[in-house]
Amino acid sequence: MKSLYRLLPLLSHQHFTSGQLLAGELQVTRPTVSNWVAELVAQGVDVYSVKGRGYRLAEPISLLDRDRVLALLSKEVTRRLSVLDIRTDVDSTNAWVLAQPPAPGRWSVCTADFQHQGRGRRGRAWQSPPASSVMVSAAVRESLTGDALYAASLVVGVAVVRAIRQVAKVSVALKWPNDIYCDGRKLGGVLCELQGNPLDQPVLVVGIGLNVNASPPGLDRDIGCLRELAGEFIDRNDLLAALLNELQCVLADLGQAGGLATLLQEWASYDCLLNRSVTLVQGEQQQIVVARGIDAQGQLIIDDERGQRRTVNGGEVSVLW
Incomplete structure (x- = not known):
């Protein structure tokens, strides 16, 4: 386990926890705690940091149990x-x-x-x-x-x-x-x-x-x-x-x-592409096709640019919503 993630279960969204208390609990220095918080923030965890009060999560988190x-x-x-x-x-x-x-x-x-x-x-x-x-x-x-x-x-x-x-x-x-x-x-x-x-x-x-x-x-x-x-x-x-x-x-x-x-x-x-015009990308080639659902094997059915119906078993599709 990367050390900084040891901080997560010690941070609360309801109250501030001082850097000194966190450092003591984790047996590291207060600058280390500060660096770990900064890294968590860089990874997308929203943490409030207030001088003299410590650290608090902006929102609750759900840790796996x-x-x-x-x-x-x-x-x-x-x-x-x-x-x-x-x-x-x-x-x-x-x-x-x-x-x-x-x-x-x-x-x-x-x-x-x-x-x-x-x-x-x-x-x-x-x-x-x-x-x-x-x-x-x-x-x-x-x-x-x-x-x-x-x-x-x-x-x-x-x-x-x-x-x-x-x-x-x-x-x-x-x-x-x-x-x-x-x-x-x-x-x-x-x-x-x-x-x-x-x-x-x-x-x-x-x-x-x-x-x-x-x-x-x-x-x-x-x-x-x-x-x-x-x-x-x-x-x-x-x-x-x-x-x-x-x-x-x-x-x-x-x-x-x-x-x-x-x-x-x-x-x-649940198909969100049905009857929509989509961009089909296969390797270096791409074309505009119309998605027509899937067949009995799960292949994508399309109408291609010439109006011909065929199936696709690989590639990627994108659509402008």
Whole structure:
């Protein structure tokens, strides 16, 4: 754990705590406390600093609590867990669970209050202020078909929508293939990776990142968070447990006859691109197309610039909201 994150549970949004008291509690010098506060502020944590009074959080934060999360998990999820590691900070939750692959039928789960090297699609950096988002990765080994593995990011998106509706009480949409949106603002996304042979019960790593109580600073596009939509502070423990519970539900559905088709139909009901003109980027090429939903495999259906209908199984789409 990086030392400065030891400050987070000692800071209150209700009263000031002196630098001297913090230094004594952490067994460091007062200048060290000052430097750590400055670094937290640079990372997006809003901290008031008043000479003679000390430090106070401008807003409450929701630190992850392992016991609370375990109490909220369903019996099925608890039974499957081989590892539930809730960390103060980590380089990458996906990388952590990939390094600890579970046995068949079991899960390895890692989440953290802060992620140093979070990744989105195509290797892009994904980072939010400490203790403001949900960043969780679950490595699972389930008996899934090749079609189910191919459509994993879409299926997980369904679980994310369900969990958000349950905890934040807001309706969100999905943008092919793996983004979570609401009113033209991106709230987060899903990153799935496979380790092993798809024909031999590989490890599927499901990574979910959601802006919960704050948005990442300094981005040049429309980004939102669930707190803004819900109009109230959200407990990240509640949302984390709901995400894992809903993930188990959709994976169980995938094991049933017709389960994939049913989940993709549900995904289609959340599709925010349907019948919209979008920019499709594939490698160095890009073109304006019209999105027409998804097919039975989860591929994007488009009408291209010549009016011809075809499917797309890779690439990136963007739209002017």
